[in-house]
Amino acid sequence: MASIRFDSVWKRYGSVTAVENLNLTCGEGEMLALLGPSGCGKSSTVKMAAGIEEVSAGEIFFGERPVSRLAPGARNIAMVFEDYALYPHLTVRENISFPLRIRGLPSSDVKARVDEVLDLLGLHPLADRGVKMLSGGAQQRISIGRALVRDPALILFDEPLSHLDADQKIHLRTEIKRLQKLRGVTSILVTHDQTEATAMADLIAVMNLGVLQQVATPHELYARPANTFVANFIGEPPMNLLPLRAHDGGLVLADAGWPLPLDGHRIKLAQGVRAAESMTAGIRPEHVTVERGARGPRQAIVRYCEPRGDVDVVVAAPLDHPGTTITAEVPGPAGYRAEDLVSIAFAAERIYMFAGADGRNLEVRP
């Protein structure tokens, strides 16, 4: 076990920069998620950690030890892949014991360590079954067992849930989080799915176009996103990002002209921005309230309502401004239907203020 640290790491492919000056640390026993859309540099980063790709500049440290010149086999890293990569002709027990056997451990040691992992994963009943006929979720648990049994310095989880059905995803993300915490194994999770990252990781590094946008705990990313990219990427459904304009000494939504309820603190933030710069308000759907009927200054027409069981997602367009939409998440089942007339309210203390030019959160200091 060790911490892992990326120190001014760059990755270039010819003239293309895949990773730009990355500085990032994952503490011992923690799980760090690399999160971002395709092409954000997360895969290049994890490949450099594994030694599959060379570092173009900078250094990677495991603890205090520089590893960027070490061969992949010398780094003591285990990987869990999206397609499980099990040996199809071996049993569950044989798959998990494989990394120990090739190292020539005495078979009594192998048995003790494999039994412990089988226990941890609840796989004992399946130990002597072939792996081919097992569900995807069970196969991925076996591949996690095979990683854990080696006591690696680091486990790299590369999109470990992406091939699973929804119910197995929900089950396995709970299991991975629990195992990682119980064993205290330093881990990096690569994913494009913010739900998975939020469910499993201690820290999330959000990347876009090769540049680290923010690294923080899941709660911090949700509560204090550094910029509009992070704000829009974390949270389902995504945050409403609404351009603002000045009107009558206050701020209104640029399109609909709706007044924005701002407290003294936010008014001060807005005043600190140069007059020439535009601003964007960020409001999470769960902080938008919806009421039936025409009341107050913010009236809208429901365009659609997505029932999701305990909550409903309501998308509404301001009256007379059908080009804009506001997304709200309300307790369900609420039973709104398209064309319903509703009134919208925003919680003043939950509004984020972003600079229009670079999208930075006006409250988060760089």
Next chain:
Amino acid sequence: MNVHAGVPRAAPASGLAPELAGDLELREISKSFATVKALEAVSLFARPGELLAVTGPSGAGKSTLCRIIAGLEMPDHGVCRIAGKNVAAVPAGARRVAYMFESYALYPHLTVRQNVMSPLMAPNGRNSEAGGVDALLETLEIRHLAERLPAALSGGQKQRVALARTLVQKPAVTLLDEPISHLDAKLRHKLRNEIRRMVASRPSPTVWCTPDAMEALSVGDRIAVIEAGRIEQIGTPEQLWLQPASVRVARLVGDPPMNLLQGRVEFRDGGAHFMYGDLRVPLSASLAKAATLLGRDVSCVLGMRPNLVAVVPAGIPGAVAVELYSHEPFGKYAIVTARLGDMLIKAKTSGAVPAGIGATAGLILPASGFVLFDAASGNAVASDSVAARHPALEPEMP
């Protein structure tokens, strides 16, 4: 058979006339492949403008259902009616079914635009919408790719081309087989709504298949849950959530889905209680009455939704001692998993972490809002909640 992605061919005399529009109706459709029963007595209908979502685990029979409607498979038994007409004798090319395959089936030698326009070029293509192709490409965020060949596209981009090619048509039935599965969360959110709006104004019904029950809940006016070739339930999103017809439906719906505790009902002190180990849950009068129909001391399953369950620090009066198994914070809420005996119970809460993993915590169950299932059949016996009814969403079976 040479049918490409719902491209209509010249309609023979027995084909559906272009002006025909109306319900899609399946009656008692069964289909076996060798000894495997793919579909068993499946009956459903969809009205013009209605979006019927079909969901179930992989292998449940969703794609077979689509292929039978499209005429690519013949049912062993049962009747398929499109716009009131029994289509048993109508070949696939003449059914006017726009079918988006899960595998896309794009023409590799045609550009994105040509692929999307291809149904309009077919002999009876005048039935399709010639205008609006650019607007459709724009909505699907692939307009900038219009002149590319499929080989130069990512999986998610190909999926949107196949979707555009299906939506550009004016068919008697639209079939979408996992239409947005390869797109990112933001685009999925947008397209769920855009597609719903597009098909709602059509004079024909739409069927949307997906293994993701939450997606089905989000898009469907009604949802058909299918498992092992049988219809488990057809209902509105509210009905599936509040009154799942079986444990098989309950297991699919919700993130996380309903907790299902296997125990038994005991009648004493003038009331009925659900018992699991030391856990004793008093049941409402309506559940108790339903439980009596199951007989004395029979095993049953009690369903409780995670948003009604709370996990609290140990020692709080009224709480049952449990082991804190796992904790997943999602910002606006957290999912806390507790272990009670050999059961894992999930709570969806906005509270703080009550204890460390492995430590003892307290479980507080709701006073009502339960669903009671027969353990043997897995079918629901009674439910505490009554679904909010929306007549417009619940057309009567014709």
